[in-house]
Amino acid sequence: MDTNYKIGILGLGSLGAAYASMAIDVGAQVSFICDEHRKRKYAALAFSVNEQPYHFDCTSNVNEYFDLILITVKIQNLHDALKTLAAFNIKNTIIISVINGLTSEHIIQETLPDAKVIHGYTVKTDGQRHAHQFRYSNRGRIVFGALTEELKLYADQAELMLKSANIPHQKVDNIEYKMWWKLMLNVGINQSSAILKTPYGEYQNKHVQEVAAAAMMEVVNISKAAGINLSDSDVHDCFSIFKSLDPNNKTSMLQDLDNGRPTEVDIFAGEIIKLGKQYGIPTPINTVLYHSIKYLEDNQLETSSTH
Numbered sequence: 630m631d632t633n634y635k636i637g638i639l640g641l642g643s644l645g646a647a648y649a650s651m652a653i654d655v656g657a658q659v660s661f662i663c664d665e666h667r668k669r670k671y672a673a674l675a676f677s678v679n680e681q682p683y684h685f686d687c688t689s690n691v692n693e694y695f696d697l698i699l700i701t702v703k704i705q706n707l708h709d710a711l712k713t714l715a716a717f718n719i720k721n722t723i724i725i726s727v728i729n730g731l732t733s734e735h736i737i738q739e740t741l742p743d744a745k746v747i748h749g750y751t752v753k754t755d756g757q758r759h760a761h762q763f764r765y766s767n768r769g770r771i772v773f774g775a776l777t778e779e780l781k782l783y784a785d786q787a788e789l790m791l792k793s794a795n796i797p798h799q800k801v802d803n804i805e806y807k808m809w810w811k812l813m814l815n816v817g818i819n820q821s822s823a824i825l826k827t828p829y830g831e832y833q834n835k836h837v838q839e840v841a842a843a844a845m846m847e848v849v850n851i852s853k854a855a856g857i858n859l860s861d862s863d864v865h866d867c868f869s870i871f872k873s874l875d876p877n878n879k880t881s882m883l884q885d886l887d888n889g890r891p892t893e894v895d896i897f898a899g900e901i902i903k904l905g906k907q908y909g910i911p912t913p914i915n916t917v918l919y920h921s922i923k924y925l926e927d928n929q930l931e932t933s934s935t936h
Contacts, residue, residue: 633658633793634657634658634696634697634789634790634793634794635658635660635693635694635695635696635697636652636657636658636659636660636695636696636697636698636699636790636794637659637660637661637662637688637695637697637698637699638659638660638661638662638698638699638701639661639662639663639698639699639700639701639702639710639713639714640661640700640701640702640703640706640710641661641663641671641685641687642701642702642703642758643754643756643757643758643763643765643881644701644727644751644754644756645661645699645701646676646678646683646685646756646763647678647754647756647763647765647768647769648699648701648771648794648796649661649683650678650681650683651768651794651795651796651797652794652795652796653683653685654795655793655794655795657793657794657795659686659794660686660687660688660693660695661685661686661687661688662687662688662695662698662713662714662717663687663688663689663713664689664713665689667687667689668687668688668689671685671687674761675761676761676762676763677761677762677763678762678763678765679763679764679765680762680764691716691717691718692718693717693718694718694722695717695719695722696722696723696786696790697722697723697724697725697786697787697790697791698714698719698722698723698724698725698744699724699725699727699771700714700724700725700726700727700728700733700737701727701728702728703728703891703893704728704729704730704732704733704893704895704896705891705893705895707728707733707736707737708736711736711737711740711741714741715740715741719741719743719744720743720744721743721744721745722744722745723744723745723747723783723786723787723790724737724741724744724745724746724747725746725747725749725771725773725787726746726747726748726749727749727750727751727771729750729811729812729815729893729896729897730812730815730896730897730900731808731809731812731896731900732896732900734746734747734748734776745780745783746780747774747775747776747780747783747784747787748773748774748775748776748804748805748808749771749772749773749774749804750771750773750807750808750811751769751770751771751772752769752770752772752811752814752870753767753769753770753870753873753874754767754768754769754770755767755769755829755874755875755878756768756881757878757879757884758884766874766875766878767873767874767875768797769797770797770798770799771791771797771798771799772798772799772801772804772807772811773787773798773799773800773801773804774800774801774802774803774804774807775804776804776805784800785800787800788800805857806857806858806859809848809852809855809857809859810859810863812848812897812900813845813848813849813852813859813863813864813867814845814867814870815893815897816844816845816847816848816897816898816901816915817841817842817844817845817848817864817867818832818841818867818871818880819880819881819882819883819893819897820841820844820882820894820897820898820915820918820922821837821840821841821844821918822879822880822882822883823880823882823883823886823892823894823922823925824918824921824922824925825837825840826883827883828876828877828878828879828883829871829874829875829876829877829878829879829880830871830876830877831876832868832871833868833871833872841867841868842864842865843914844898844914844915844918845864845867846861846864846914847901847905847910847911847912847914847915848901849861849863849864850910851901851904851905851908851910851912854908854909854910855904855908881893882894882897882922886922886925886926886929887929889929892922892926894918894919894922894923894926897915897918898912898915898916898918898919898922899919901915902915902916902919
């Protein structure tokens with residue numbers, strides 16, 4: 630299989646490490662894009678994925694060209710990441726953002742007008758990070774697609790590149806619907822796990838499911854007003870996903886809270902509250918979740934800063 634494509638990854642976290650390790654295993658060309666400071670920092674660290682050591686190539690060479698770039702940072706780090714990326718030669722580069730929420734692609738395209746930005750997200754990944762060691766029982770897949778007719782050719786090219794790098798993926802035609810579905814899942818699962826402190830295995834419990842489903846139904850109601858039209862069955866289908874994940878692993882939001890990091894609550898409950906106001910849809914569950922998680926986040930960040 631052709632592995633001559635050059636793939637860049639912006640963000641050396643759980644997702645970035647998963648994709649890079651799979652690409653390295655088949656001899657694909659993959660590098661993490663970073664500034665000189667991060668390059669030196671990463672060079673001194675010992676990374677491993679599922680207990681196998683990996684040397685991740687990192688580049689700060691702004692003249693280096695990439696055929697495909699995967700953006701895997703959290704939304705709160707996107708602004709700084711794009712400042713780094715803007716210095717690179719990204720004219721006509723295909724970019725897939727797997728950042729949660731509905732807004733990252735617009736931000737990226739506005740900042741990098743010459744790039745070909747494809748909408749996407751990840752699903753069925755249960756990565757757990759401990760310092761610079763990453764563990765997965767399921768590395769999931771990238772779901773992506775062209776939002777406009779003019780981007781379909783680039784989505785087709787991205788599919789070939791991901792296949793060459795052995796990165797699990799699924800190209801879909803209804804990417805806008807799918808992204809709303811992923812937002813709905815995150816709103817229900819990530820947020821309920823954060824306040825209930827529940828790992829994936831607890832999502833077979835009916836009480837935990839009811840909390841998550843109540844938050845997700847507000848997304849369904851808003852989606853109907855927005856013309857996306859998620860359904861009740863979409864909510865119930867979410868819970869089957871967790872049967873394939875390690876029952877002891879935690880969502881990214883719960884991991885963030887446990888480690889004193891900022892969460893993505895602003896693009897989950899925060900976004901739903903804003904859209905609810907826009908469409909005149911009540912969002913009492915997400916309002917409670919928003920302020921509950923903000924309280925936990927503030928306390929965790931305060932605690933971590935004193936140690």
